[in-house]
Amino acid sequence: MSKTTTNEPRSPLLYDDDLPGPMSLHRLAGLGAVRQLDDDSAYLTEDAETLFGRASILAALKPYNTVACAVSAAWVWLGGTFPNTIDVISASHFRAPVHGRRVRVFNRKAPDAHIAAIGRLKTTTPARTACDLALLPPDETPRREVNDMVCALMDSKQCTPQECLAILDENRYWPNAPRARAFFEYIAPCF
Incomplete structure (x- = not known):
């Protein structure tokens, strides 16, 4: 079975719905993996380094x-x-x-x-x-x-x-x- 890929770049934003649970975004922000924009969205910390x-x-x-x-x-x-x-x-x-x-x-x-x-x-x-x-x-x-x-x-x-x-x-x-x-x-x- 082949994996279908698109040329669309991934969104640099993460939303609460993209994660397994309602507290995941806040937990990831607390660990420094993401930086929150608001209560429902964030971006990866590593993306902001370049x-x-x-x-x-x-x-x-x-x-x-x-x-x-x-x-x-x-x-x-x-x-x-x-x-x-x-x-x-x-x-x-x-x-x-x-x-x-x-x-x-x-x-x-x-x-x-x-x-x-x-x-x-x-x-x-x-x-x-x-x-x-x-x-x-x-x-x-x-x-x-x-x-x-x-x-x-x-x-x-x-x-x-x-x-x-x-x-x-x-x-x-x-x-x-x-x-x-x-x-x-x-x-x-x-x-």
């Missing part, structure tokens, strides 16, 4: 035909704890949470030069991600967290302050652009 794995996870979560940006894109590039929001570039509005997370929409232009494709995920490049982070309003995400993510992107040599300043020069009318520009000018001598 760039492609994180991209696969986020591709399964974000709304169709959107581009991951800001904190979500930073998670793809850097890893760490899964963000509390799913940040996307889109002209649409998304009111329903996805796996317990609010979809935060940014309606900014994103030329092809600012977008990277990793597997099925379209996400902003590291430089554009750093810009999006610096453009976040102070009440949306704590400044220290934002600064740490931007500096981690710079430290990992994925982008430079000069690249970010060039993106801001092209888009000087974005909200919070003067503050973001001042930030990148301030940190430029460190990189």
